[in-house]
Amino acid sequence: MRIHLPLRYPYSFAHTTKRLKSFEKSIYVYREGAFWRTIRGRKGPLLLSVAEDSERPGLIAEIFGEADPEEEEELKGRIAHMFGTDVDLTPFYEQMRQDPVLWPVIEQRIGMHLVLDASLYECLVKTIISQQLNLSFAGTLIERFIQLAGDTGQFAGETWKVFPAAEQVACLRYEDLRHLQFNQRKAEYIIDLSRLIAEGKLDLETLTGLPDDEVMKKLTALRGIGRWTAECLLMFGLRRPDLLPAADIGLRNAVGRLYGLPARPDESEVRRIGEKWAPYRSYATFYLWDTLG
DNA sequence: GGCCAGGCTAGCA
DNA sequence: TGCTAGCATGGC
Incomplete structure (x- = not known):
């Protein structure tokens, strides 16, 4: 199954997938310009590759394995969501030009989008x-x-690991x-959480329709x-645009270094500096984290 | 060897 | 409500 995905520019596939290379392990592989990973389809594991479309502007996704033909639209939506193909970064950039310290960092990474995990469960467990x-x-x-926990899929003679399901x-x-x-x-945290989901007592998908503060309340x-873990799920699982995990040690280091502060700023200082990034504080955080290498 | 990591909970005041 | 020890182990 081949799916073309139009893009909202600016979109740099190179910047966007660069971060994934550091995660290259059994479920993430980057080779010959394409990003590969396994996902779960209706009928079982699927292998997904995403690359720039050489024939027309946009991305081209290829899906290997036993995908239900009726599943195509759903898969297209999932992949588009994962890669942020319909996200417009222009208003964020317009606003960030006003921050003379942060703007050079952003300018070097124009078109860098966030790639989400394949499921909220995967995002939460990794976090x-x-x-x-x-x-x-x-x-x-x-x-x-x-x-240990993931199952395997066979695709064109190759064996791939699949991120485990909660069950x-x-x-x-x-x-x-x-x-x-x-x-x-x-x-205990990870197994107990998985048991709640497997027993039907917790459905992460219901978080999709809730405002940020209610998601925070339910998760914490x-x-x-x-708080930090819930903020990460909001940013990296749900793509909410205005989170600032101000207590995060990496973000504090990045802000301290970039703004030339004498000591690592505390949470309140990061929150004060970050106020002017609203309503795009998630993107500012993402770009700041990227400076840490 | 010592301190720090993209924190959180439980226990205590 | 606010503070802190303890957690486990790798990386530097």
């Missing part, structure tokens, strides 16, 4: 795993988690994750999810 860990080790743990993780024991070097509480009521 919980990443809590308080350096990104390198967090990536190692995510990879081990996928290898698969719900069957694990805490000690299974302990063996991967998760701490006890993180193992769950054990293991604090």
Whole structure:
């Protein structure tokens, strides 16, 4: 199945996928100009490749595996949402020109969009795993988690891992994750969350229609999810435009460095500096994180 | 070896 | 309501 996706420019596929290369593991691969990963379709795992369309402006997505023909429109919508193809960055850029410190950072990355995870569940689990860990080790743990709990798909003779569904993780024991070097509480957070979903007591998709503050309230009521994790889901799972995870250590470092502050700013200082980025604080955060490399 | 990581909870004042 | 120790382990 081949799907053409028109783009809203400015859109730089190179800037947009650059960040993904650092996540290259079993479910993310970037080769020959195309981004590859597995997703879950109605009938089972699918392999997705996305690249720039060489014949006309836009992206071209190819889907391998047993996709339901009636699923095409749905898949098109999902991929468009993942890659932000209908997001217009122009108003954000117009506003950021007013910030002489941040603008040069943005100007070097014109057309950089955010690529979302394939599901809210995947986003939430990855974010919980990443809590308080350096990104390198967090990536190692995510990879081990996928290898342990994820299933596999066969596509054109190649075997691919698929990010596990909540039902698969719900069957694990805490000690299974302990063996991967998760701490006890993180193992509990992830398995307990997965059990809630598998038992039908929590439906992350219902968050899609709620305003930011209600999403925050629902998520932070769950054990293991604090403000930072909820903000990350809003930004990286739901593509909400105006979040500022001001307590985030990486964001504080980036702001301190860029604005030439004598010491790392605290949360309130970041919030004060970031006020002028509203209503696009998520994008400002995303571009600032990108400066950390 | 020591300190820090794109935090959160539980326990205490 | 606000503060803090403890968590586990890699990276530097």
